[in-house]
Amino acid sequence: MGSEVLLVCICVPLFGSFLLPLLGMINIKLRNAAALIFTATAFVCAALALPEVLAGTPLSLHYELPLGLSFGFYADVLAVFMALTSSLVATIIVIYSFEYIKEYDHQNEYYMMVCLFIGTMMGLVFSTNLIFIYIFWEISAICCWRLIGFYREEITIRRANKAFIVTVVGALIMLVGFVGIYGQTGTFDLAAMKGTHLPAWIVILILFGVLSKSATFPLHNWLPDAGVAPSPVTSLLHAAVLVKIGVYIYARLFVNSFEIDKVFTVAVPIIAAVSALVSAGVALRENDIKRIIAYSTISQLAFILLGLSSGTEIGVLGGLLYILMHSVAKGGLFLCAGIVEHTLHTKDITKMGGLYKGMPLTALAFLFCAFSVMGIPPFGGFFAKYLVIDGIISAGNVGLGAVFIAGAVMTVLYLSRLFIKVFLGETVSDAREAGSPVMVASVVVLAILSVALGISIHWPSGFASLIGGGI
Amino acid sequence: MQVIEYTTLLVFAVPLVILLINILLPRQLAEKSSIGLAYLAPLVQIVATAAGLVQIAQLKQHEFAISWNLAGAVSVRFAVNVFSLVLLFCIGMVTLAAIMVANRTVPQKRAGFAGLLMMLIVGMNGMVLVTDLFSLYVFLEIVGISSFVLIAMFKSDTGLEGAFKYLVMSVLASIMILTGLAFVFMQTGSLQYDQVGAAGGALVGPGAPHLALMYTAMALMIAGFAIKTGAVPFHSWLPDAHQSANTAVSVLLSGIVIKIAGIYGFIVITNFFGRLPGIDLTLALIGTVSIVVGALFALRQSHFKRIVAYSSVSQMGYILLGLSTGSVLGLLGAVAHVFNHATFKSTLFTNAAAVHEQTGTYDINELGGLEKKMPVTSFSSLAAFMSTAGIPPFAGFWSKLLIIMALWNSGDWVFAAIALIASIFTAAYFLRLQRKVFFGKLLDKFAQLTEIGGSVKWAQIMLTVVTIAAGLLFPFALRYFGGIGIL
Numbered sequence: 001m002g003s004e005v006l007l008v009c010i011c012v013p014l015f016g017s018f019l020l021p022l023l024g025m026i027n028i029k030l031r032n033a034a035a036l037i038f039t040a041t042a043f044v045c046a047a048l049a050l051p052e053v054l055a056g057t058p059l060s061l062h063y064e065l066p067l068g069l070s071f072g073f074y075a076d077v078l079a080v081f082m083a084l085t086s087s088l089v090a091t092i093i094v095i096y097s098f099e100y101i102k103e104y105d106h107q108n109e110y111y112m113m114v115c116l117f118i119g120t121m122m123g124l125v126f127s128t129n130l131i132f133i134y135i136f137w138e139i140s141a142i143c144c145w146r147l148i149g150f151y152r153e154e155i156t157i158r159r160a161n162k163a164f165i166v167t168v169v170g171a172l173i174m175l176v177g178f179v180g181i182y183g184q185t186g187t188f189d190l191a192a193m194k195g196t197h198l199p200a201w202i203v204i205l206i207l208f209g210v211l212s213k214s215a216t217f218p219l220h221n222w223l224p225d226a227g228v229a230p231s232p233v234t235s236l237l238h239a240a241v242l243v244k245i246g247v248y249i250y251a252r253l254f255v256n257s258f259e260i261d262k263v264f265t266v267a268v269p270i271i272a273a274v275s276a277l278v279s280a281g282v283a284l285r286e287n288d289i290k291r292i293i294a295y296s297t298i299s300q301l302a303f304i305l306l307g308l309s310s311g312t313e314i315g316v317l318g319g320l321l322y323i324l325m326h327s328v329a330k331g332g333l334f335l336c337a338g339i340v341e342h343t344l345h346t347k348d349i350t351k352m353g354g355l356y357k358g359m360p361l362t363a364l365a366f367l368f369c370a371f372s373v374m375g376i377p378p379f380g381g382f383f384a385k386y387l388v389i390d391g392i393i394s395a396g397n398v399g400l401g402a403v404f405i406a407g408a409v410m411t412v413l414y415l416s417r418l419f420i421k422v423f424l425g426e427t428v429s430d431a432r433e434a435g436s437p438v439m440v441a442s443v444v445v446l447a448i449l450s451v452a453l454g455i456s457i458h459w460p461s462g463f464a465s466l467i468g469g470g471i
Numbered sequence: 472m473q474v475i476e477y478t479t480l481l482v483f484a485v486p487l488v489i490l491l492i493n494i495l496l497p498r499q500l501a502e503k504s505s506i507g508l509a510y511l512a513p514l515v516q517i518v519a520t521a522a523g524l525v526q527i528a529q530l531k532q533h534e535f536a537i538s539w540n541l542a543g544a545v546s547v548r549f550a551v552n553v554f555s556l557v558l559l560f561c562i563g564m565v566t567l568a569a570i571m572v573a574n575r576t577v578p579q580k581r582a583g584f585a586g587l588l589m590m591l592i593v594g595m596n597g598m599v600l601v602t603d604l605f606s607l608y609v610f611l612e613i614v615g616i617s618s619f620v621l622i623a624m625f626k627s628d629t630g631l632e633g634a635f636k637y638l639v640m641s642v643l644a645s646i647m648i649l650t651g652l653a654f655v656f657m658q659t660g661s662l663q664y665d666q667v668g669a670a671g672g673a674l675v676g677p678g679a680p681h682l683a684l685m686y687t688a689m690a691l692m693i694a695g696f697a698i699k700t701g702a703v704p705f706h707s708w709l710p711d712a713h714q715s716a717n718t719a720v721s722v723l724l725s726g727i728v729i730k731i732a733g734i735y736g737f738i739v740i741t742n743f744f745g746r747l748p749g750i751d752l753t754l755a756l757i758g759t760v761s762i763v764v765g766a767l768f769a770l771r772q773s774h775f776k777r778i779v780a781y782s783s784v785s786q787m788g789y790i791l792l793g794l795s796t797g798s799v800l801g802l803l804g805a806v807a808h809v810f811n812h813a814t815f816k817s818t819l820f821t822n823a824a825a826v827h828e829q830t831g832t833y834d835i836n837e838l839g840g841l842e843k844k845m846p847v848t849s850f851s852s853l854a855a856f857m858s859t860a861g862i863p864p865f866a867g868f869w870s871k872l873l874i875i876m877a878l879w880n881s882g883d884w885v886f887a888a889i890a891l892i893a894s895i896f897t898a899a900y901f902l903r904l905q906r907k908v909f910f911g912k913l914l915d916k917f918a919q920l921t922e923i924g925g926s927v928k929w930a931q932i933m934l935t936v937v938t939i940a941a942g943l944l945f946p947f948a949l950r951y952f953g954g955i956g957i958l
Contacts, residue, residue, distance in 0.1 A: 063946075065946050065949055065950060065953075066949050066950065066952070066953035067800075067876065067949065067953075069946065069949065071946055105843075131872065134863065135863035135864050135868070138862050138863045138864075138868075139863065139864060141862075142857065142862065149910055152840065152910070152911055152912050153912065154911065154912075157906050157910055157911055158906070160910075161902040161903075161906060164898070164902060165895065165898060165899065165902065168862070168894075168895060168898055169892075169895050172891050172892050172894055172895060173892065175875075175891055176887070176888050176891050176892070179875055179876060179879050179887065179891075180879070180884075182876065182879065183879045183880070183884070
């Protein structure tokens with residue numbers, strides 16, 4: 001398989017997205033099919049690149065430009081791992097969207113932005129140049145902005161603007177850091193500066209970008225507010241894929257490319273610990289189903305960041321597995337929440353209860369995904385959580401390990417509370433299984449994946465350990 | 472004869488001939504046909520400069536003279552290099568957009584508009600091509616006078632205040648620049664660029680003579696060109712002039728006039744005197760203050776055109792920052808930003824015209840949810856604003872990046888960081904305008920609204936295509952400049 005497969009993987013969704021509004025004017029079914037094909041193309045191409053990458057021959061494309069602004073794509077195990085994870089979840093979410101948003105305005109823009117976002121994500125994970133990483137980073141912010149504002153209410157647009165401003169501020173500060181790297185090395189090319197030691201101030205500047213995109217304390221505020229978006233959007237952007245950009249860049253830069261000071265193996269985990277505890281605490285108190293899951297996302301992202309920043313191979317392995325498990329399970333949770341919201345037309349969990357009777361499949365899927373997020377064996381999330389905490393403890397930080405175990409306990413508490421309030425107890429409404437078969441099937445697939453990835457853990461962990469070994 | 476010679480001849484000859492025809496035609500006929508005829512000048516200019524850009528890659532620089540002997544003492548010499556060609560291209564592009572807008576927004580005095588526009592084009596082309604400071608001043612005056620009349624001639628709109636303010640400030644600037652020129656002449660004994668440049672170089676270092684005179688000259692010229700640019704603290708005329716001008720004239724004014732009349736003056740100054748201690752810092756400070764203050768003022772406005780005008784003030788700051796580095800990279804960044812700003816600012820004023828034509832108001836508080844009814848206007852304003860805010864992949868990102876890199880290379884990392892992070896103010900006022908005007912629920916009173924048609928719509932499409940294409944293809948532009956040996 002030649003390196004061109006990377007170009008197909010990136011360009012088909014990236015440029016194909018602009019065809020979708022045109023197709024939408026002709027025929028809605030055609031547009032939906034095209035959106036699905038473009039998204040699935042990304043997944044298929046990433047999968048096609050897999051055998052060679054696993055065999056130890058990374059695919060690469062490279063064009064030299066003046067000023068160290070080379071343009072290139074590079075597929076190593078880490079990139080392909082991220083690409084597969086994102087495009088898999090994205091494909092399922094696109095299928096789910098067919099039913100979910102069919103009754104709203106602005107569908108053409110919706111599919112265009114979703115598809116553009118997938119292309120952007122592929123471009124971001126394969127880029128070899130800091131400037132192109134930044135470019136894709138910002139395109140994803142534009143998609144995020146339009147998609148949060150999907151319903152066009154005053155409040156949704158204010159929230160969309162907030163998300164845009166926070167992430168763009170973070171990205172701009174990060175860009176200052178990138179230019180600082182350029183000042184030091186004279187290039188933006190990641191391969192050319194591999195192994196450079198970065199001064200602390202540059203790391204801190206880049207961390208602003210990472211923390212804002214991955215919604216980690218203290219730049220986490222936009223994520224719960226972004227829950228005003230349609231549920232598939234929340235699922236795709238604010239649980240499964242977009243928020244992983246930050247931690248991916250952390251892995252790409254600070255684990256894979258540069259050397260950074262030892263102090264960050266303590267400082268970043270402490271930030272993560274604060275983030276995990278604070279957001280888990282808020283999740284216990286919230287009554288809005290999507291805000292609870294959003295705060296849970298913030299909390300789980302902190303676990304990923306912890307693993308990647310622990311400085312141990314086992315922690316990094318755990319962090320990477322966590323990205324996969326969390327994408328699948330949290331994506332599933334948001335989609336379930338979407339079905340619930342779609343049925344009851346409310347997001348307030350105090351007005352819900354006993355939904356298990358009406359929608360057993362959704363309830364079960366929710367439960368499975370929740371188990372994975374909680375870290376109950378044998379669900380996938382368990383292994384990731386275990387490895388992350390093992391990683392920080394083997395780095396010698398027993399105290400932080402204990403904090404994160406507390407965080408994990410809180411996860412169990414708030415997700416159990418959510419499940420009990422929504423699906424068990426007194427029946428407050430007589431909702432039948434109102435989620436359409438397509439929507440229910442999507443969440444069931446994600447739930448099954450959560451179990452399957454856990455039971456056959458040797459496969460994803462072998463994959464992820466290849467990345468860890470490569471590092 | 473080489474292509475480039477046609478280029479340089481055509482950019483003077485075509486507008487002058489059109490001006491002549493415009494005057495000679497009978498009044499009735501001129502009113503009808505003048506706008507159509509005027510299209511010719513920018514179109515020829517765009518094609519000619521594009522051809523010139525292809526050829527200059529081999530020539531680097533080309534000199535020519537009109538009417539006079541090239542070697543003679545009193546000749547007016549003209550020269551083109553790659554940067555002036557880019558500027559000429561911008562002039563062509565913006566005037567084309569302005570004519571397309573004028574076709575709709577200028578119901579009467581069309582012949583007068585077209586004639587003045589031709590004069591303006593000649594003035595701007597002349598400024599970019601001359602090789603001595605005095606001729607620069609002469610063409611600057613042509614630009615100043617014709618743009619004053621353009622602003623004032625449609626006084627039915629909102630009165631003369633803005634135009635009058637512009638006239639006063641502009642004349643003040645001219646006097647300052649002329650006095651500064653006199654001082655430079657006293658110091659160097661010549662106003663030819665090459666001799667001034669040599670004299671400027673000799674002024675650097677300890678024991679240089681008459682520095683006080685030189686600094687007075689610099690202070691006067693910087694202040695003069697800063698007024699023409701609309702940089703803070705000399706910006707107050709710009710929003711008023713825009714508010715009272717016809718929108719087609721606004722396109723011209725913000726799109727190109729402030730850049731040629733103001734920024735090009737700074738390019739000349741920094742080219743020759745940039746190494747005088749303190750000049751770079753002055754420019755950098757004016758630039759930084761303009762960026763921040765302009766953007767903050769834009770946040771408070773509710774008049775569509777005033778927001779865009781203050782945005783111009785802010786963007787001029789980036790160009791000044793690029794020039795303050797004195798490096799080729801900085802100059803390239805500045806010229807690239809001139810190009811990008813010409814594109815996206817013309818787009819925004821075109822959008823203002825479209826919104827005003829269709830809804831009858833410029834007040835953003837009275838608008839809402841227009842994207843559904845005016846998709847072209849909405850999308851082009853989105854692309855233009857993204858480009859203004861320097862959000863990739865739109866073109867504005869690249870020129871800002873070059874400016875930031877140039878600043879960083881010359882050690883001004885504080886300014887680089889401020890300039891980058893100040894982009895967020897740009898994003899803030901643009902999000903506010905988008906939310907109030909386009910993004911949101913359609914107000915009931917606009918249920919019957921339709922998209923603008925005709926030439927204005929085509930202007931929007933053309934400019935948006937340029938913005939997006941420039942953003943996506945900028946790496947090729949970098950390769951082009953690298954190929955010439957500039958990078």
